[in-house]
Amino acid sequence: MPELPEVETVRRGISPVLEGQTIDSVQVNRPDLRWPFPERMVERLKGRRVTQVRRRSKYILVDLDSGETLLIHLGMSGRISVSNDPLGLFAHNHPAAEKHDHVVIDMHSGARIIYNDPRRFGAMDLLDTATAAEHPLLRDIGPEPLGNGFNPEAFYTAIRTRNSPLKTALLDQKLVAGLGNIYVCEALFRAGIDPQRKAKNLSKARVEKLVPIVRDVLSEAIEAGGSTLKDYRKADGELGYFQHSFDVYGREGEACKTSGCDQLIRRIVQSGRSTFFCRQCQR
DNA sequence: ATAGGCACCTGGTGGC
């Protein structure tokens, strides 16, 4: 479930557990995720103090006092969970290991961070903190949707030359960072825009409507994650994995939620991915 | 430069 809001929820969940704390040990249970883990990752993490936990798009960036930054991506199925054993006395205070627990990080505080990812589309790498933004995985990413760089003028210019459907353009991480299939569908529904419309043909007025809606959809999802976070952690420590009710995503054949609209939500495929929308409400 | 399709991998669901 990791789009920007989920990744931000995870960041907020692990940040207080990591920042200012020292890594005691790291257990890596296989050689790779999507790519091999970086050389000597365990040794490079061990004994390091975490100075800051940041997010860029769907990447979590864990800065270390060594001048290196641990980059984490959750792919499609990545999960991070947190558990605690403050005195470091009882291993059973941590949940039993589960299938696909690929990386386990134990902090000096007794906290344990587990990275679990069945499909292994996720990734980890170690970068020089000073030049992290120039890393190939990060350098071409567009503006953060919740930051000043994502505004109607800039986005209008960015999609001006885009011949692809607007849905596809919104998923292009070079144009705007962090959006994924769910929140693009949701934002386009709320904006009343047909996902099949060509990006380059979008009027200035519609861009001005869409941009704040994208922000709202993401902000609300982060809020929902944040508010669910505490309760959920009490349960089993899973972060970024919360219930959410969507207007269109995953609702093919169900009634459109617009009052007075009698249409059913449709599913089409655009560049290989499902798009959910209402034909009546989205033009 | 841009657009489209494939690939990577595991697991869940629904039909026969």
Next chain:
DNA sequence: TGCCACCAGGTGCCTA
């Protein structure tokens, strides 16, 4: 119960 097709929150890479 088994087998099969299809679906899934992402994105790098290859081809035109």
